[in-house]
Amino acid sequence: MTFRWWTQATVDQLLAEDAPYGDLTTEALGLEAQDARLSMAMRSDATVCGVELASELFLAAGSDVQLLAATGARVPAGALILIAEGPAGAIFRAWKVAQTLVEYLSGIATLTADIVAAARAVSPEIAVVTTRKTFPGAKAQMIAAIRAGGAYPHRLGLSETLLLFPEHAAFLSAAGEGIATLRRAAPEKKVVVEVKTLDEVEAVLPAQPDVLQCEKMTPDDIRVVAARVAERAPATKVAAAGGVNLSNAAAYATAGAHVLVTSAPYWAKPADVKVVIAPD
Structure with a gap:
């Protein structure tokens, strides 16, 4: 229903x-x-x-x-x-x-379903989720559409998820400090940390975030991140984000991403x- x-x-x-x-x-x-x-x-x-x-x-x-x-x-x-x-x-x-x-x-809904199908053709368990870049005032309609296509919302807004951006980390002595603080403040929530380079992955990985959100990394980069995570933080999930679309969803899935974060369906x-x- x-x-x-x-x-x-x-x-x-x-x-x-x-x-x-x-x-x-x-x-x-x-x-x-x-x-x-x-x-x-x-x-x-x-x-x-x-x-x-x-x-x-x-x-x-x-x-x-x-x-x-x-x-x-x-x-x-x-x-x-x-x-x-x-x-x-x-x-x-x-x-x-x-x-x-x-x-x-x-x-x-159609583009969402196509992205989901392309990713799951090579990685059946991969999750496809969408960002909060919905058109202002049309969130309910657009979320209904991505759900119809088989995806889920990555973030509905700022009030229900923990996502530590580099912009947050700039105010802290280290990203690891932010992860520990978030876990104390909201222990029932997953802590997602955005990283943009392999060096940032290295800096954050010792704190073992629940999810590494890899922003605008290539599939080759994701392959490296997935290998490092599997070896040193196996409970951490790897999310590919930024520029994920129908043309490259399968490549990111093949590279080892556990989650694809995309805004493409909204356009x-x-x-x-x-x-x-x-x-x-």
Whole structure:
């Protein structure tokens, strides 16, 4: 079952944003009460996301809906995912908001699923997680989309994870000091430490952080880090971050990363959704 990440207020807000004072064109043409039918289909192979919210947009506008696919489903080109029937006024009011929502979220979900598949083809146990670089105000939608594609959030925000950046370490005598302090303050949390060079790895490794987040390192660098971690801090996980995308996910997985941290899905090309509206 799809997790309901939206509220009725979300539905009402989305409809009001596009038609705050009604649909001038449809009303001026006198079409509001005519029976209409809308079908929504994917133009290419895609992982669907947002179709349940799209359905609620049509219901709230005053039409009946058949859901033919669920968030997280991989559907082939041409597959119908939703049909709405009702007064043309209701169909036209929800049409573009619902279509655009599904296009953006399915684009993110599809790229996420492709990255996950590429990485797990060579390392079945690898985790793919996404950064907190969501578009401000759209976190709920974008996290729902990466979840639909099989990834999890690396950080939802600053309030629930411990991540020691070099920028933090600059205020400390040593990164190891910061790791010890964080473990005392929040012993139930994993301590993640970002490193950018092999020298920084050497400096931090004696403190055995829970996760080494290797920022913008190459797959060859990750291979070296993974070997050092396996020998000297086997409980530490190696996360490749910064520039991880579909073209190199398999290379980082092959190099020995336990985790891929990526922002790439958030800039995915929207999926192309075909909508047909006709008198019913």
